[in-house]
Every structure is written in C-alpha cells, then in structure tokens.
Amino acid sequence: MESGAGKHWTEEEVKALLSVWAEKNIRKQLYGTLRNKGIFIYIAKRLQALGVYRDWKQCRAKYKNLKYEYRTVKYAHNSGDSSKTMKFFHDLDAILQYEPATQLTEEDANGRCLATLSQSAAPGTTEGKKKK
Template structure:
C-alpha cells in the first residue's frame, strides 16, 4: 500500500503566489468575456489550469473553479460585513484585486 496521503480535491492548499496567478488569469478580459457568455465553463477553467501549469503551478481545472468560487464567496462576505454600519473592518488577502474584478458584477455570477 502507498504511503502517500490522499486529500480531497476541495482541500488543496494554495499559496499566495498561486492565488495571485489564479486571480490574474481569471481576471483577464478575454477570460471574463468567455465566462460571461457560457453556462458551462469547464473549458475556461482548463485554460486557467493550463496557464498556471505554464508558470509552474500544478492545479486542476476543478481546483481552480473551487478556489475561484471560494474567493468570490469570501469577498462577498467581507464586502457585506464592511458595508454594515458599526462593524469593525474585516480583511482578507487579495481583496483589492477581487474588488477590481467583482465590484460591478451581479452576485449570481
């Protein structure tokens, strides 16, 4: 039996460099245009995973999709919290990068 630990796909660790690269690839104008047109976006996340691979980060399309989903969710949580009067500010890494991408988008995307 192998000594390698098995991890669930959703429990993949992302370091700051990987996350920043993911946001940069996901935030590209062409990628955003494609995401806006398509309901099934598997191919787009395959392209993002391929882009990450080219710069030395091994992530699958599913891992990229999950990370983007989690980043968007966390961004919305922080934004909603900070927009409520009386709350102490909440912070998250990459908030400014995400705000540039997501501030004018409907929450359903």
C-alpha cells in the same frame, strides 16, 4: 510540485490565478456562462505555464471560494462592519467590481423568474439572459 486534492493554495498560486482571472476575456467568459468547465480547463493550462499545477476542478473550487469570501466581506463593509477582511480583497474588488448587476425582471412560460442583465436587450429577446 505535488498537487493533491487537499493541498492548500500558496500565496503565489493564488496571485497567479488572480492574474489570469483579471484578464478581460476571462472575466467576460466567467460572467457570461454557468457551464464553465472549458474555461477552467483553459485557466488550468494558463496556470501551468506560470508554474502552478492545479487541475480545472481545483481552479474552479478556488474561484468559487474566493468569490464567496469576497462577497461576504463586501456585504459586511456595505453594512458598516469594516472589521471583516480577507487577503486579496483589493485584487478581487478590482476584478469583480465591473460585473453587471443582475435583476429579476421576467418570468418564463412556467412562471419561473429569469435573470436578465440590467443592460440587456428588450424583454422577450434571448440576448442578455443568463442560462439556466
């Protein structure tokens, strides 16, 4: 199968991506880091084993687009607009509903806010903080 930069993802390809993304260890790694090239290289290799030939950049772009669209629809639903919908919403809801909520609770020495997990360790420790 040819995989050009502008080639649309088929329904089967998206389902394969979601099946890999749904794995607990993948979800944990994706949530816990901002520098995630290595994770997407691994995801691309896993997809190849499933017959989906996409490079890591395509996987990351699709991941980001799906997540953005999901959050847009979820926000609309929470605001009372149930007319907004998307394909794979329920699959994404199952994957993303377990992400820990983040809240801004601390500032560093330069006055910048640091996002910490609501279930994080005591303030002042590095455990639980998102990397900048």
